[in-house]
Amino acid sequence: RYWRDWSSDVCSSDLSASASGWHRVEAVTIDSLGLADVGFMKIDTEGHERACLRGAAETIRRDRPTLLVEICGGHDRRTAAAGVAAEIRDCIEEIRSLGYDVEQVTTHDYLCRPRR
DSSP states (O other): OEEEETTOOOOOOOOOOOSSSEEEEOOOOSGGGTOOSOOEEEEEOTTOHHHHHHHTHHHHHHHOOEEEEEOSTTOOTTTSOHHHHHHHHHHHHHHHHTTEEEEEOSSSEEEEEEOO
């Protein structure tokens, strides 16, 4: 179960609940869906990209889809606060560790292609 404060544009992995501004969202992993032959994945999870990648790791390793990942909800890694920049950097490294080349295509979108 994940929680998100929709009144804030802060990139956060904080999954704790707060009194107001928080909404309960039921979440399942991509791997649990039993999808086959996945060729493309768009990931836009407002600061929870690494959790999403972990929940899709089996599908990504098996099918090697092209990924388009929005990392940290619109923050540009070149101008982001230190903590957000570190989260962006860590997410990019996690994608690379899955065998992908990562190309920044907008301030916050990254095109990830499987290495040959």
